Structure formats: C-alpha cells, structure tokens
Amino acid sequence: MSKLTRRQWIAAGAVTAAGAGGLAVAARLARRYGLLPPDGGGIYGPGETLTYAAQRLLTRHSMAREFSRSQISAKPLQNEVDPLGEEFARLQKAGFAGWRLTVDGMVERPGTFSLAELRSSPRRSHITMIQCEEGWSYIAEWTGVPLAHVLQVVGVAPQATHVVYRSFQKDWWESMDMADALHPQTLLAHEMNGGELPVGFGGPLRMRVTRQLGYKSVKYITRITVTDNVKQFGKGLGSAAPEAGYAWFAGI
Amino acid sequence: MAEASQRHSLLVRVTHWLTTVAFLALLVSGLEIVVSHPRFYWGEVGNINTRPLFHLPIPASRHLVPTGYGYVMPDQNGWSRYLHFQSAWVLVLTGLVYVGIGMFRGHFRRDLFPTRSDLSGKRVMASIREHLRFQRPGPEEVWSYNVLQRLAYLGIIFVGFPLIVWTGLAMSPSFVSEFPATVNVLGGQQSARTLHFLLTGALVLFLLVHLLMVIWAGFWSRVRAMITGRAEAR
Numbered sequence: 001m002s003k004l005t006r007r008q009w010i011a012a013g014a015v016t017a018a019g020a021g022g023l024a025v026a027a028r029l030a031r032r033y034g035l036l037p038p039d040g041g042g043i044y045g046p047g048e049t050l051t052y053a054a055q056r057l058l059t060r061h062s063m064a065r066e067f068s069r070s071q072i073s074a075k076p077l078q079n080e081v082d083p084l085g086e087e088f089a090r091l092q093k094a095g096f097a098g099w100r101l102t103v104d105g106m107v108e109r110p111g112t113f114s115l116a117e118l119r120s121s122p123r124r125s126h127i128t129m130i131q132c133e134e135g136w137s138y139i140a141e142w143t144g145v146p147l148a149h150v151l152q153v154v155g156v157a158p159q160a161t162h163v164v165y166r167s168f169q170k171d172w173w174e175s176m177d178m179a180d181a182l183h184p185q186t187l188l189a190h191e192m193n194g195g196e197l198p199v200g201f202g203g204p205l206r207m208r209v210t211r212q213l214g215y216k217s218v219k220y221i222t223r224i225t226v227t228d229n230v231k232q233f234g235k236g237l238g239s240a241a242p243e244a245g246y247a248w249f250a251g252i
Numbered sequence: 253m254a255e256a257s258q259r260h261s262l263l264v265r266v267t268h269w270l271t272t273v274a275f276l277a278l279l280v281s282g283l284e285i286v287v288s289h290p291r292f293y294w295g296e297v298g299n300i301n302t303r304p305l306f307h308l309p310i311p312a313s314r315h316l317v318p319t320g321y322g323y324v325m326p327d328q329n330g331w332s333r334y335l336h337f338q339s340a341w342v343l344v345l346t347g348l349v350y351v352g353i354g355m356f357r358g359h360f361r362r363d364l365f366p367t368r369s370d371l372s373g374k375r376v377m378a379s380i381r382e383h384l385r386f387q388r389p390g391p392e393e394v395w396s397y398n399v400l401q402r403l404a405y406l407g408i409i410f411v412g413f414p415l416i417v418w419t420g421l422a423m424s425p426s427f428v429s430e431f432p433a434t435v436n437v438l439g440g441q442q443s444a445r446t447l448h449f450l451l452t453g454a455l456v457l458f459l460l461v462h463l464l465m466v467i468w469a470g471f472w473s474r475v476r477a478m479i480t481g482r483a484e485a486r
Binding site for chain 1 (some may be wrong): 285286288289291296297298299300301302314316329330331333334335337338339340341423424425426427428429430432435436441442445
C-alpha cells in the first residue's frame with residue numbers, strides 16, 4: 001500500500017470541505033426557496049426531496065395538458081368512497097343548501113362560502129386527465145371556482161406557504177404548496193362534464209389539482225386553512241397521504 | 253505485471269453495482285405497483301370500464317379490478333412508490349456519472365465501441381456461431397469483450413435505459429405539464445405505461461442473458477473482476 005502524500009491529504013481535505021460546504025449551501029437554498037417536501041425525512045426522504053425540488057424548479061408555472069371534447073371518457077371511473085354518514089345524507093337530501101366551505105388560517109378575512117356563492121363566483125373549465133396512482137385514468141371536463149380566486153377574496157398573508165384542505169371524510173386531508181394553490185387550473189370544482197358534480201365523483205365540491213395524481217384531488221371539500229407551517233398539522237408530514245405511507249407530493 | 257491485471261476501472265465497478273441495486277429495487281417495486289392494476293391499455297386513458305390491450309393473469313391488490321380471482325393481494329403501493337422513485341434517481345444519477353466520466357476518459361471508445369474489423373460480417377457471424385454452440389469464451393475474453401457483448405452493452409446503456417427513463421417520466425403528470433411532447437409522441441399516457449412495462453421485460457431478458465453468460469464464462473472470476481477490478485491471466 002502506498003502512503004498518501006501530504007499533497008494528497010490536502011487535496012482530499014479540500015474536496016471533503018467543499019462537498020460539506022456545498023451540501024450546507026444547497027440545504028439552505030432549498031429551504032429558502034421552498035424546495036423541501038414536508039415528508040422529506042426518513043429513508044425515502046432523499047428521493048422525495050430530489051423529485052419535489054426538481055419539479056418545482058422545472059414546472060412551477062407549467063400547465064397540465066388539456067384535451068378536446070371528443071377525448072372526454074365515455075365511462076369515467078368514480079372509484080370507491082367510504083360511507084359518508086348521516087350528516088352527509090341529510091345535507092344531500094336538502095340539495096346541499098346547507099353545505100359550507102370554511103376558509104381560515106393566515107388570511108385577512110376568514111369566512112364561509114355557501115355552494116350558491118361558489119357557483120356564482122368566476123368560473124373556469126378545463127378538460128383534463130385524472131390519473132390514479134394505481135395506473136388507471138380518465139378524462140373529464142371540470143368546472144369550478146379557481147382556488148386562487150377564493151384565496152384572493154379572503155386575502156392571503158404574503159408569508160403563507162401551503163394550503164391545507166379537509167374533506168367530509170374525516171380521516172382524509174391534504175395540502176399543497178402555493179405554486180399549486182395559485183395555479184390557474186386548480187379548481188374548487190362543482191361541475192363535471194357540463195352537469196352538477198355527482199356525489200360519486202366528489203360532489204358537491206371537489207378539489208381539482210391538475211398536475212398531481214388523483215389522491216390530491218380530494219372529494220367533499222369542507223375547509224381550507226392557509227398556513228406558513230404545514231408541519232403543525234397531523235403528524236407533521238404534510239397530509240394524510242404520507243401518514244398512510246404515500247408521498248405528499250404526487251406530481252412524481 | 254500489476255498494470256496488466258487491471259480489468260475494470262473504479263468508475264465501471266462502482267456504477268455497475270449501484271445500477272444493480274437500483275435496478276433490482278425498481279423491478280421489485282415496479283411489479284408491486286403493477287399488481288394494483290394489472291391491466292394495460294393503449295392511448296391516453298384506460299380504466300376498468302374500458303377495454304385493455306392485455307392483462308396479466310394475476311390477482312390484483314385492489315378489489316375493484318375484475319381479475320377473475322376471488323382473492324385480493326395485500327396493498328404494497330405506498331413504500332413501493334417511494335422506493336421506485338428514489339431508486340430511479342439513483343439509476344439516473346449513476347448513469348449520468350458513468351456516461352459523463354466514461355466519455356471524458358474514452359471508456360466507450362476503448363472498451364465498448366466495436367472496431368471496424370469487429371463489425372465485418374464474417375466476424376459477427378463467427379461470434380454468433382460461437383454463442384449458438386455455447387463455446388466457452390477464450391482466454392482473450394478475460395481482457396476484452398466480444399463483438400456481440402459490446403453491441404448488447406451499448407444497446408442497454410444508450411437505448412434500453414434511456415427509453416425506460418423516458419417512458420417513466422412520460423407518466424408523471426407534473427413532468428409532462430412542462431414537456432407534453434414526451435408523452436404525446438408515445439401516443440398517450442397509457443401507451444407510455446404499457447411501453448414502460450414491455451421495456452421492463454426487455455431489460456429483464458438482458459439481465460437473464462447477462463447472468464447466464466457470466467456463469468458460462470466463470471461466475472466467480474468474472475464477479476471478482478467486477479468487484480476488485482483485477483483479473484487473473486490464465
């Protein structure tokens with residue numbers, strides 16, 4: 001075995017120091033520019049962090065593909081939903097007249113919106129694909145209020161980083177960063193394929209996040225909370241998905 | 253003769269084993285993900301209400317999928333997906349380091365590109381004949397690859413892996429929002445998924461032949477060379 005020369009030791013030391021310094025700087029920049037996902041710890045943390053950071057550097061403002069009317073799936077799949085309980089049945093019987101969307105957290109004017117108010121708000125439609133993490137997909141036309149509009153009405157604090165959204169399904173809640181929350185295609189959808197949004201597809205109100213897998217498009221939205229610290233919710237992993245073993249960022 | 257016994261460079265050895273680990277992790281996690289929906293489609297969309305191009309004759313891990321089996325497999329998608337994408341990063345970054353440094357150092361020119369005389373019909377036919385007759389490789393192949401081996405390695409490095417990464421990225425809703433052409437030219441998102449699966453079959457076939465050839469050539473001597481970098485002259 002040859003001994004390392006003094007010069008080699010110095011070179012090795014310099015490379016190690018540069019590497020450690022580079023990592024520290026990268027971590028600092030990533031935190032500053034919001035490139036760290038809330039489930040970025042643990043053994044799969046490095047992969048998730050690389051994916052989320054790369055996507056946010058590449059695709060912050062990109063638009064999901066939109067399709068022509070002829071490409072709308074004749075037979076979309078509504079997937080399974082756990083029983084929604086008596087309260088939901090009561091609301092449904094009354095045509096969801098009593099349905100309320102609460103918006104709170106880091107906003108200037110927290111409040112609630114009825115479905116009628118949301119339906120008479122500015123609307124946007126898009127024909128986009130919804131993809132399940134299992135591998136299947138369908139294309140539908142979605143119509144609703146852009147989430148960005150609702151956030152503008154309530155006045156989001158400039159330091160807000162995430163929007164947490166909850167569902168009538170008690171154990172299912174999600175969150176997204178401001179890049180998706182303010183994205184023009186992100187809708188609080190109340191119509192599908194030109195008609196009222198069917199209950200099986202998330203009616204009366206479904207979050208529609210176009211650049212992520214279907215599980216981010218949570219059905220039966222009841223509450224939206226704006227925050228600058230998404231880790232204070234639940235187990236601190238960003239949403240119910242990572243608590244069940246699935247990635248928080250579902251843009252892949 | 254210390255110089256002459258060097259067979260594989262440190263770059264080749266480290267990237268070979270990193271790729272091995274990443275590929276096996278991708279294969280296992282990928283098959284687990286497929287189990288949740290073992291049906292394949294062509295075009296943009298596909299689900300249990302539409303006709304599949306083909307399906308795998310296995311039970312699914314979701315009871316909504318009609319497989320004909322009265323049995324639902326356990327759901328393994330959570331960790332499988334985390335592991336799949338983390339391993340994909342390892343594979344891609346390893347591949348970039350290997351190709352980048354390999355080009356800089358002339359690894360491909362020196363070790364993998366067939367020479368002009370290698371590519372003559374006579375030589376190629378001779379090599380095919382040797383393989384078909386299961387002739388054990390001669391001592392010169394301890395130090396150098398034969399022409400079929402070179403073409404197979406080049407194919408896997410510059411065609412197989414790039415295609416599997418491309419078809420994988422073409423399934424990502426975020427990635428294709430920025431680069432829609434990557435999925436459009438494949439004929440749609442479900443086509444990308446089907447191609448990704450078929451390409452996996454091709455890569456597994458390569459792996460099996462690769463393993464068989466290594467066993468045929470002398471398993472321990474070849475594996476030792478890929479670990480220590482040294483080979484023994486016979």
